[in-house]
Amino acid sequence: MKRILIYDTTLRDGNQAEDVNFSLEDKIKIALKLDAFAIPYIEGGWPGASPVDTAFFHEIAAHELKNAVVVAFGSTHHPRATAESDKNLKALLAAKTKAIALVGKSSEVHAREALHITKERNLEIAADSVAYLKQQGKEVFFDAEHFFDGMAGNPEYSLAVLQRAFAAGADYLVLCDTNGGALPSDIAAMVGRVREVLPEARLGVHTHNDCGMAVATSLAAVEAGCCMVQGTINGVGERTGNADLVSLIPILELKCKGAYRCLPEGRLSMLRSVSNYVAEIANLQPFARQPFVGRSAFAHKGGVHVSAVNCKSSLYEHINPEAVGNEQRILLTELAGRSNIVSLARRFGFHLDKDEPVVVGLLAELKEKSAMGYDYAAAEASVELLILRKLGRRGVRDFFKLIQFRVLESKRDADGVPLSEATVYLEVEGALEHTAAYGEGPVNALDKALRKALSGFYPRLKEMRLVDFKVRVLADGDHRGTESLVRVLIESADQNNKWVTVGVSYNIIEASWQALIDSITYKLYKDENEMRAAQQGD
């Protein structure tokens, strides 16, 4: 079993995708998730090139990563500088990472036409930059940009670049298909050639998906001898994206007859949750047909397929979906489900039997609301409340009754500051409360007015704060543009817990209201439960 090192560049090359734009907080969250997933190398960004990337390296240093080494990315020194004087290399060192990825031209055409330097000068630049960073004690990955295109033109030159970088001390030579145009058979042959010329070097591969074959070209490179694979979660990246690690990792671990290993035992089943987490943070719709982790990846629609998988799943499934945290779904025939409800209720402390009528009722309600767009996988507090209400459990009750709310939003003149004001009129513990608040936007005004009305009755609401507020417009054939269905997820926290609630409506205020109400109800229910338990304990 050969260990293949997974090198994630979601935070750097992934951020080059047209529709991805990570904030500092996004990058930190993703890095921590990748560390938990035990990815060995995380490329964090290009220090010096963007303020977010510079800040990332400072910030991530405050976290103790358990598995991952953070890598700073930058280019070889400027043609008019030396390694010692180069601004870019200084910024790389200032990032204070253990490892540095250094991108250098490995194609004669690029040296001449993009850098406007001689091919000899380009060799010097590569060698000097690598040597200088090695002197500073760094682990150095030399990213040989445009390597495969270079090999198609002047292979001796491209190989010479690798030889110089290797001689200068590079720890890995990473062969890049920067333009994404190389075919798997060409890549296999060219990696073979490098192995002949540099049998001692450790090789990596970095591919792009411009031909829809980035996963296959990466696999071909591994089969030909590369021991490191660079890619991104969900294949996001410049143009058509990078090799999708969410496909590559399970292919290497499950499909290659035990030849390769990438992750510690037991991590692979996190694959789907890692993929969804990154999609969520990037605010991209998860892709239903994504291999291994997509919602449709093990969904059977064809009649022949459905009856066969009912006999034996493997007849139409190439792997066991649970191995990657996914599940089989049967479309149209709606067969599955009651056992899901039973195991969900068990999580919240209720032992139900599969044949109880309440299970059937819950299943129907959850299916109906999921089809409407309620994302119960993300919003467990809302599911727990739904189950508790259906079971008629003591403690979960309506802590107040809405009589009316209004939100008034106004703006004067094109340059005027918009004003948001909310009024709420509620019945709380038998009393009538009528109050108002301003806010930053309509949902914030409503949130403030609601807390103002309730906190006299439930002072512990003051412990609760809203941590995150997410809005997703759901695609839907009939409603388009500003009429679209909207899902709101609200994450709340108090000193002990965090919880997520959901609301769905064509109206964003209504969807937010649903999620807010669930969030407050959950807090009050948990507090009452806790108090009751404490009293019984006395």
Added chain:
Amino acid sequence: MKRILIYDTTLRDGNQAEDVNFSLEDKIKIALKLDAFAIPYIEGGWPGASPVDTAFFHEIAAHELKNAVVVAFGSTHHPRATAESDKNLKALLAAKTKAIALVGKSSEVHAREALHITKERNLEIAADSVAYLKQQGKEVFFDAEHFFDGMAGNPEYSLAVLQRAFAAGADYLVLCDTNGGALPSDIAAMVGRVREVLPEARLGVHTHNDCGMAVATSLAAVEAGCCMVQGTINGVGERTGNADLVSLIPILELKCKGAYRCLPEGRLSMLRSVSNYVAEIANLQPFARQPFVGRSAFAHKGGVHVSAVNCKSSLYEHINPEAVGNEQRILLTELAGRSNIVSLARRFGFHLDKDEPVVVGLLAELKEKSAMGYDYAAAEASVELLILRKLGRRGVRDFFKLIQFRVLESKRDADGVPLSEATVYLEVEGALEHTAAYGEGPVNALDKALRKALSGFYPRLKEMRLVDFKVRVLADGDHRGTESLVRVLIESADQNNKWVTVGVSYNIIEASWQALIDSITYKLYKDENEMRAAQQGD
């Protein structure tokens, strides 16, 4: 140059995708489009299995196709029937197509565990079914289901199935990776094995994308000797989908050193429009990162990439985008430099020099707003307006002046229906307009009131519709939960164009307002420009 036959199964296997459900009209439209694109074989469906499919073959017969042969798909005869008596084969013949695709089991395990018959009986069924259809004068494609999985288990048996189908007269033997689990290297080896055993047979390949490698496995099969490739437009299909012909066709035509040809001269540049047409009919969002045809496929975001493609496009483009009907795009980001501005302005028809003060000013403004969260990479119409305003170009003006808007949102009782009402008070072409509208949510109400106020003055606004509305909550250290900064992207369209605009604010209504105003201004500006050009042309 070897001719590779393209066999499209969008209408049959494509329709097995979870989110695809073609009507009869959809199928006819797509078939006509594929014929115009000169695809040689179009699999229309399974006659007898669904009323839509049965009707399709009747209906399509009334159209004179110029290039394509329509193929009916069905399975070999039932184990308890004979070829002559089989209902399924009768339905296939009733479809009256010149060609028939017949799917049969080519794996011992499947014969035993899915069909519950002996392996000998399965051989007979395959041979008898093929022979019977050949007697009826049909061109017969034998789809060897689960062929590659079968080869991994009992290769002699899988090869025996092919031999029997070939001996019975099958015109093509189509090797299927039904579960999508085979690797390119395995497929290449197994196709090679078939060529040894059946050197006379013409071979096809049909793959699925469960490992994200359907394009690569198809290419491997072609390289190993297959002369027919089955796939779907945009890769739609059962589970994770089929091999994407929109990648495969340009790979075979452009990337294989002239070894293969699929389409008549001049058709390849239709690729993008065919892809978009099918996506539109399937009601699927076009995938921005789709190879060759995606909106992002030739979009450059990285600063290093942008300055290089400004010298010479091929430095960061593996093919000329026009060859497949696509175009180069330069994106603007926080990382962008002056060369991005220059090439962007060039796209809008302005020749600027890198050192002009207006370029520096524009860059500063774009960077500042990008840092605030304006996503100009996605919202090109907003960038174009910003540039035009900065350059003081004639034609881009404020088509109206806001005096005040208000949005009133209210809800009575917990179960009440929320009500959204907007009023706008504007000065338009010297007149005062004061009007109101209800909507599905506050932004929709505002949108409707605004159009109502303006469309008397600018009747062509009625051509414009909002296609997509995206909301992203931007994390920001100081503002959290419902106070967060919000970015809204609005995609609009009229009969000729699509454009995206952006707004950013702590207030979602204000952010939506900004994006709406830009969208309307863009439409009115483009219309006035067009009219002016038409007048000058007279």
